[in-house]
Amino acid sequence: MKVAFLGTGLMGLPMAQRLLEADVDLIAYNRTREKLAPLKEKGAEIAEHPRHAIRAADYVILMLTNAPAIYSVLLSDTSFRMLAGRTVIQMGTITPTESKEIRDTVVAAGGEYIEAPVLGSTTEATQGKLIVMVGAYREQYQRNLELLKHFGPKPVYVGQVGTAAGLQLAFNQLISSLTAAFALSLKFVQRQDIDVNVFMQILRESALYAPTFDNKLQRMLDNNYDNPSFPTKHLLKDTDLFIDEAKNAGLNINGIDGVRSILDTAIRMSFASSDYSSLFAAMTSSPDAE
Secondary structure, eight states, X not given: OEEEEEOOSTTHHHHHHHHHHTTOEEEEEOSSGGGGHHHHHTTXXXXXXXXXXXXXXXXXXXXXXXXXXXXXXXXXXXXXXXXTTOEEEEXXXXXXXXXXXXXXXXXXXXOEEXXXXXXXXXXXXXXXXXXXXXXXXXXXXXXXXXXXXXTOSSOEEEESTTHHHHHHHHHHHHXXXXXXXXXXXXXXXXXXXXXXXXXXXXXXXXXXXXXXXXXXXXXXXXXXXXXXXXXXHHHHXXXXXXXXXXXXXXXXXXXXXXXXXXXXXXXXXXXXXXXXXXXXXXXXXXXXXX
């Protein structure tokens, strides 16, 4: 078995490294070649062009930024012709509609397609503890289960293509909304001269508590958003995808629209590539208010 890994950014790199550590024969491609250096040092073959990676592999794993990137890298004229007989595993965050369209294109080229988006940060990716959600026929899920276990111990079968992509967006909406809600409460507590330790003690003992609050607390208190586990710009992108799909489903999006505005403010404050806990900095009217 040989695997082509396309997209070795913040999440893709540790995921690809997991395959190398398991002695999986790996060929990798990334549009920014410098990001491939750690994989090359550990023995991965490096492809000059996506078609070279696809042609050499049995499985093609995608960890690309968005659907346009997938069309550019996987479904260009030259790459499209190489898909016959390959299994494509899409692991990034895209909409259910986009996932189904990509599936249809891959199948038309003679390939097989499943979606397997992941929930977790770079820490879980490095440890192989991501939550992997699979959209496919059940037989496809069973056939690809051992490969997917390199990324998370218990890949979850969700349903057919589109269902896992939708579930991923639902969870990412929760990431946005929970972080914004916690950041606002924390900022309010500070402005009321309430001891943050008392606030956290009561919160941890209540039904309101979520572990992500403690995960982001120190970053917020220190205003330190470097070395992101997930960049703000990516969370904004995923939030936009959720909003589009939620609109199409006839849902009230007023709440997440407000969160989107805060994300946009954080990005305008130069936190685009910083950790998304930078939402805390956007809870005041301007950076000078800090």
